[in-house]
Amino acid sequence: MKEYKKTYKGLVLFLFLYMAVFFLLDLGTPQMNEKGKVLLLLQWANFGIVLLMFFIYKTERIYWFTGLSFEEAKRANSQNRKAYAWWHVKYFGLVAFFYGVYSIFSYFMGFPAWWDTILFVIFLGAVAVRSIKVKLDKF
Numbered sequence: 001m002k003e004y005k006k007t008y009k010g011l012v013l014f015l016f017l018y019m020a021v022f023f024l025l026d027l028g029t030p031q032m033n034e035k036g037k038v039l040l041l042l043q044w045a046n047f048g049i050v051l052l053m054f055f056i057y058k059t060e061r062i063y064w065f066t067g068l069s070f071e072e073a074k075r076a077n078s079q080n081r082k083a084y085a086w087w088h089v090k091y092f093g094l095v096a097f098f099y100g101v102y103s104i105f106s107y108f109m110g111f112p113a114w115w116d117t118i119l120f121v122i123f124l125g126a127v128a129v130r131s132i133k134v135k136l137d138k139f
Contacts, residue, residue, distance in 0.1 A: 046096040057085035083139035
């Protein structure tokens with residue numbers, strides 16, 4: 001059995017690479033209209049959040065989530081850590097999927113970019129608030 005160690009190296013590397021690509025996406029789209037650029041960057045944010053959740057699932061580093069200590073995560077078995085992380089992958093992934101579908105609709109319907117941003121924050125905020133009630137001991 002592999003020892004469960006506390007480390008944030010993977011998180012720091014992930015965040016650094018994620019922000020580098022985010023920056024390059026922004027620089028690489030100077031001719032894109034405001035609406036397209038906003039939707040592209042919001043979709044990249046969505047993708048990054050789901051990718052981070054999946055990374056946490058694969059590494060079982062659930063203590064990276066706010067409200068869960070390393071000691072709690074270490075006491076849980078691997079199956080419970082993975083189930084807890086999978087809940088996050090599943091629900092943040094659903095939000096990302098539905099927002100992606102909405103974004104396509106919004107782009108062709110010409111909804112304002114500020115509206116897309118507000119909906120993104122509301123959708124993401126709703127699943128984040130919902131995740132507060134999810135407890136490790138229920139898995």
